[in-house]
Amino acid sequence: xxxxxxxxxxxxxxxxxxxxxxxxxxxxxxxxxxxxxxxxxxxxxxxxxxxxxxxxxxxxxxxxxxxxxxxxxxxxxxxxxxxxxxxxxxxxxxxxxxxxxxxxxxxxxxxxxxxxxxxxxxxxxxxxxxxxxxxxxxxxxxxxxxxxxxxxxxxxxxxxxxxxxxxxxxxxxxxx
Amino acid sequence: xxxxxxxxxxxxxxxxxxxxxxxxxxxxxxxxxxxxxxxxxxxxxxxxxxxxxxxxxxxxxxxxxxxxxxxxxxxxxxxxxxxxxxxxxxxxxxxxxxxxxxxxxxxxxxxxxxxxxxxxxxxxxxxxxxxxxxxxxxxxxxxxxxxxxxxxxxxxxxxxxxxxxxxxxxxxxxxxxxxxxxxxxxxxxxxxxxxxxxxxxxxxxxxxxxxxxxxxxxxx
Numbered sequence: 414x415x416x417x418x419x420x421x422x423x424x425x426x427x428x429x430x431x432x433x434x435x436x437x438x439x440x441x442x443x444x445x446x447x448x449x450x451x452x453x454x455x456x457x458x459x460x461x462x463x464x465x466x467x468x469x470x471x472x473x474x475x476x477x478x479x480x481x482x483x484x485x486x487x488x489x490x491x492x493x494x495x496x497x498x499x500x501x502x503x504x505x506x507x508x509x510x511x512x513x514x515x516x517x518x519x520x521x522x523x524x525x526x527x528x529x530x531x532x533x534x535x536x537x538x539x540x541x542x543x544x545x546x547x548x549x550x551x552x553x554x555x556x557x558x559x560x561x562x563x564x565x566x567x568x569x570x571x572x573x574x575x576x577x578x579x580x581x582x583x584x585x586x587x588x589x
Numbered sequence: 590x591x592x593x594x595x596x597x598x599x600x601x602x603x604x605x606x607x608x609x610x611x612x613x614x615x616x617x618x619x620x621x622x623x624x625x626x627x628x629x630x631x632x633x634x635x636x637x638x639x640x641x642x643x644x645x646x647x648x649x650x651x652x653x654x655x656x657x658x659x660x661x662x663x664x665x666x667x668x669x670x671x672x673x674x675x676x677x678x679x680x681x682x683x684x685x686x687x688x689x690x691x692x693x694x695x696x697x698x699x700x701x702x703x704x705x706x707x708x709x710x711x712x713x714x715x716x717x718x719x720x721x722x723x724x725x726x727x728x729x730x731x732x733x734x735x736x737x738x739x740x741x742x743x744x745x746x747x748x749x750x751x752x753x754x755x756x757x758x759x760x761x762x763x764x765x766x767x768x769x770x771x772x773x774x775x776x777x778x779x780x781x782x783x784x785x786x787x788x789x790x791x792x793x794x795x796x797x798x799x800x801x802x803x804x805x806x807x808x809x
Contacts, residue, residue: 504722529718529721529722530721530722530725531722531725532722533718534715534718552711555712556712556715557711557712557714557715558711558714558715558717558718560714560718562701562706562707563704563705563706565706565707565709565714565717566705566706566707568717568718568721569678569707569709569717571721571724572679572717572720572721572724573678573679573680573681575724575727575728576679576680577681
């Protein structure tokens with residue numbers, strides 16, 4: 414069986430994530446494509462210009478396009494807006510790559526909703542054990558999302574409200 | 590209150606076995622009695638046999654939700670294609686189970702739904718995210734277009750549009766702004782023209798969204 418290819422990307426993060434920790438010893442199911450370096454040199458210069466961030470996204474997209482991983486792990490220990498741009502670009506540039514965020518407990522739910530709306534397929538915490546990581550990879554590779562039931566409920570509420578608004582707008586008519 | 594709706598005694602018996610801890614329960618044996626009981630009993634949860642819905646199951650669900658706003662509907666069905674099940678969720682159901690679900694599992698379904706979560710197959714979650722991306726993209730596009738159109742309103746027109754968004758009548762708007770109702774109507778006609786809409790319901794929906802948007806609030 415072909416291994417599932419996985420790569421990691423991070424932009425402006427100050428806490429590294431080691432994907433090796435997620436992998437089981439002698440794991441043959443997952444192949445880690447390690448050509449995407451972190452950009453910790455950016456962390457030293459925290460006051461980055463927008464151009465630098467754009468360059469970081471372009472750089473990441475170019476590398477992802479070259480590596481073509483099936484699953485992309487995004488280190489999002491620090492919630493940054495640029496990841497929404499990255500996810501948005503990836504949807505068009507690398508439609509076969511499924512992106513999931515690696516987050517810590519402090520990440521706000523609204524940020525998660527925003528990234529899911531930009532194309533993320535789910536999120537995992539940075540302390541996930543290898544057994545559960547394997548389950549996540551399998552699920553994403555099968556074409557499922559990895560999102561909590563609670564969040565699925567909230568997302569569905571948004572979708573139902575939007576379709577009901579369409580229904581109301583189509584069905585009602587009144588005058589001045 | 591949980592309402593159980595099916596034409597099959599065997600199915601109702603099975604459901605009842607699973608939810609013995611919950612009470613009170615009531616039963617409907619056809620779609621007509623179901624609609625009656627929804628209005629009369631105002632149940633919190635409806636366990637619904639898919640066979641009871643007519644050919645346009647999506648519309649039937651919308652009809653039921655319109656009769657009892659906030660009702661949490663769980664549909665029990667044979668294995669449905671993803672597309673049909675997805676349409677039912679989009680119409681507003683909270684759960685979908687196969688008919689052969691174990692009775693004791695039904696209790697778990699109800700508890701999950703009472704906590705505001707969905708009982709949905711994992712294989713449909715990707716579809717949910719695809720739809721979220723689509724809905725968000727469409728909303729951003731519409732918001733942008735509406736904001737551009739709202740920028741064309743004069744200060745007075747925007748005041749009137751805001752009051753319509755708050756549900757005020759023409760008479761109340763006229764009183765608040767110390768103008769005649771005829772002037773309010775004239776302004777509304779101009780607002781409709783500029784926003785390319787035909788009625789005040791659409792204006793109210795637009796303004797409700799616009800009032801929530803920080804961009805539009807800051808601009809005015």
